[in-house]
Amino acid sequence: xxxxxxxxxxxxFNARIERDEKIEPKDWMPEKYRxxxxxQMSQHAHSEIVGMxxxxxxxxxxPSLRRKVALLxxxxxxxxxxxxxxxxxxxxxxxxxxxYEQLHTGKAKYSSIFNYPTLTWADMGAIGWLVDGAAIINQxxxxxxxxxxxxxxxxxxxxxxxxxxxxxxxxxxxxxNGTSEQKDLAQDALNRWWWPSLMMLGPKDEESVHTExxxxxxxxxxxxxxxxxxFIDQTVPQADLIGLTIPDPELKWNKERGSYDFGPIxxxxxxxxxxxxxPCNKERMKARVGAWKEGEWVRDAAIAYAEKxxxxxxxxxx
Amino acid sequence: xxxxxxxxxxxxxxxxxLEHRHFGSLHAADAEMALENARDVYTRRNEGVSIWVxxxxxxxxxxxxxxxxxxxPAQDKVYRHPTFYDLPDDIKHM
Numbered sequence: 001x002x003x004x005x006x007x008x009x010x011x012x013f014n015a016r017i018e019r020d021e022k023i024e025p026k027d028w029m030p031e032k033y034r035x036x037x038x039x040q041m042s043q044h045a046h047s048e049i050v051g052m053x054x055x056x057x058x059x060x061x062x063p064s065l066r067r068k069v070a071l072l073x074x075x076x077x078x079x080x081x082x083x084x085x086x087x088x089x090x091x092x093x094x095x096x097x098x099x100y101e102q103l104h105t106g107k108a109k110y111s112s113i114f115n116y117p118t119l120t121w122a123d124m125g126a127i128g129w130l131v132d133g134a135a136i137i138n139q140x141x142x143x144x145x146x147x148x149x150x151x152x153x154x155x156x157x158x159x160x161x162x163x164x165x166x167x168x169x170x171x172x173x174x175x176x177n178g179t180s181e182q183k184d185l186a187q188d189a190l191n192r193w194w195w196p197s198l199m200m201l202g203p204k205d206e207e208s209v210h211t212e213x214x215x216x217x218x219x220x221x222x223x224x225x226x227x228x229x230x231f232i233d234q235t236v237p238q239a240d241l242i243g244l245t246i247p248d249p250e251l252k253w254n255k256e257r258g259s260y261d262f263g264p265i266x267x268x269x270x271x272x273x274x275x276x277x278x279p280c281n282k283e284r285m286k287a288r289v290g291a292w293k294e295g296e297w298v299r300d301a302a303i304a305y306a307e308k309x310x311x312x313x314x315x316x317x318x
Numbered sequence: 319x320x321x322x323x324x325x326x327x328x329x330x331x332x333x334x335x336l337e338h339r340h341f342g343s344l345h346a347a348d349a350e351m352a353l354e355n356a357r358d359v360y361t362r363r364n365e366g367v368s369i370w371v372x373x374x375x376x377x378x379x380x381x382x383x384x385x386x387x388x389x390x391p392a393q394d395k396v397y398r399h400p401t402f403y404d405l406p407d408d409i410k411h412m
Contacts, residue, residue, distance in 0.1 A: 027382050076362070083359050087343040090325070096345060097322055153342070160363070302347035303321050309348065 006030075017217060022148040025091035033217060036210070037147055038092050039108075040219060045085035046103045046110035052078045053287050054118040054280075055127065063121060070167045071124060077164065081157045088149035104289045112270065113200045115278030122175055122182075122189035128168015130190075130197040130235065136161050137231050138201065141221035169238065176242040183243075190239065191247040198262075199270040201228040207267075232260050325374040326352040328359075330366035338370050346371075 102108035202224035250263030346352035
């Protein structure tokens with residue numbers, strides 16, 4: 001195709017998105033659209049998969065059967081979300097194995113929030129309430145994104161995500177209303193997860209390199225700073241409700257803006273964790289790569305069994 | 319060469335009376351495993367009463383680049399629609 005033809009196709013393509021038409025896998029798309037979607041969607045899938053690890057830590061130590069079945073179901077949902085997203089990404093022409101390879105070699109990123117440790121049971125509450133809360137804010141606008149398979153996966157994910165946040169908040173509420181020791185656990189978890197949750201919504205707008213293009217493709221509907229403000233405004237009253245204190249001395253209601261003002265975010269910490277120097281980056285990758293390697297014989301055995309059965313049926317038929 | 323689990327397309331009937339609808343895809347070693355995985359991945363909350371799985375390579379799809387010759391011929395066949403026919407305004411039951 002000549003450059004001019006490609007240019008024409010691109011103009012038509014952008015007009016389709018402008019008209020809110022969806023792009024489907026076999027439609028023509030600019031190479032950059034494909035690459036950007038592979039990057040963002042696989043990163044999203046990886047985050048769901050790695051996101052199971054910090055919580056998996058507490059399944060066997062949940063304080064009651066009720067908490068245990070709920071946490072188990074939540075972690076299973078995350079596996080499911082990872083799978084929806086991986087298969088949606090595969091429609092763009094990348095194989096599952098290639099994506100795993102990128103994750104395992106560190107070429108692909110996942111959400112840096114999962115590189116923080118889960119030290120107490122209260123962390124299960126804080127993760128559900130804050131991390132899933134921030135994730136919902138990020139994900140709801142994606143239900144309307146331009147790439148059909150991604151939008152459909154996100155609709156399913158968002159439907160399931162609200163249970164995650166509610167189970168987390170309920171854990172926090174129970175602890176906050178418990179003994180003084182329990183309340184301390186809840187406050188300590190909030191103190192540790194608050195700032196990383198704010199960072200999770202992405203770098204400041206002026207440092208976010210992909211925003212403009214992503215907005216055009218509806219891969220992003222609101223800027224990182226707007227999402228962050230929305231998260232703070234809706235979370236602060238929830239903390240007040242259960243008597244916990246947001247660990248930010250500069251947090252103050254701004255009547256004029258109708259929003260909370262908040263203190264500076266430690267972006268050095270954010271970039272350190274993104275670059276692999278967070279408290280648990282190595283541990284997470286070790287667990288993930290280990291699981292993949294240890295599962296290899298199972299995958300091979302399943303293929304061998306499937307082939308044997310297929311041959312058996314074939315011989316019968318002959 | 320190392321063999322990977324093939325890709326399967328999953329179709330779910332949400333309730334009797336409705337058709338099966340495409341829900342997504344997954345990898346599995348064989349059809350039985352594809353069904354079981356589909357149960358866990360796509361119907362954790364009673365989303366279905368019946369599942370079909372078909373290996374993706376067995377599905378033949380039309381190419382959107384050929385949409386013109388494939389679908390446009392239907393556009394000039396307005397006589398296939400009831401509104402094409404001129405009838406008196408006061409006619410009933412038609």
